[in-house]
Amino acid sequence: MFTDADIGASKAGVAADAARRINPHVEAVPVVKRFDSSNAGALLAGASLILDGCDNFETRLAVNRAAVALEIPLLSAAIGAFEGQVALYEGWRTDAPCYQCLVGADPDREGINCAETGVMGALAGMVGTMAALETVRALTGWGSSLAGRLAIVDMLERRWREVGIGKDPECAACRG
Numbered sequence: 001m002f003t004d005a006d007i008g009a010s011k012a013g014v015a016a017d018a019a020r021r022i023n024p025h026v027e028a029v030p031v032v033k034r035f036d037s038s039n040a041g042a043l044l045a046g047a048s049l050i051l052d053g054c055d056n057f058e059t060r061l062a063v064n065r066a067a068v069a070l071e072i073p074l075l076s077a078a079i080g081a082f083e084g085q086v087a088l089y090e091g092w093r094t095d096a097p098c099y100q101c102l103v104g105a106d107p108d109r110e111g112i113n114c115a116e117t118g119v120m121g122a123l124a125g126m127v128g129t130m131a132a133l134e135t136v137r138a139l140t141g142w143g144s145s146l147a148g149r150l151a152i153v154d155m156l157e158r159r160w161r162e163v164g165i166g167k168d169p170e171c172a173a174c175r176g
């Protein structure tokens, strides 16, 4: 989506342009606004699915809380230097975890800072494509659902694996 020429431009605007270039039938509506818990519900209401690729826990936790409250599936994708993760959360369900069940509630939790540790562009592309595939799966229902599972790609070992995520009965975001 992004090239050197986009440095300094609005990320949402450039992404919307890129989506339209790929498929002119796509309606992309960029919203250039800081996303936080005060506007999360209003920005996400009515969506069929939320695809989260945020780079910090505070925003991810706000997205998750809104997804649980609105009962919208949350497809979450993340990468580190050599590892990527994709998961689908349906935390409003009594038998499915939310994102906070996995990571806890601390918005200042130590995370991987891409600016400091670096990111492999090819890994971002790979995990992004996997997230796109899982989005189509979640919306159409083909194959087996990723809900309650975390798919992990380890590029040091060239290995894909999946682990189950349990619902945390003490989770403040989804215990209902």
Ligand SMILES: [Zn+2]
Pocket (backbone or CB within 6 Å): 091, 097, 098, 099, 100, 101, 102, 168, 171, 172, 173, 174, 175
């Ligand atoms: Zn939870």
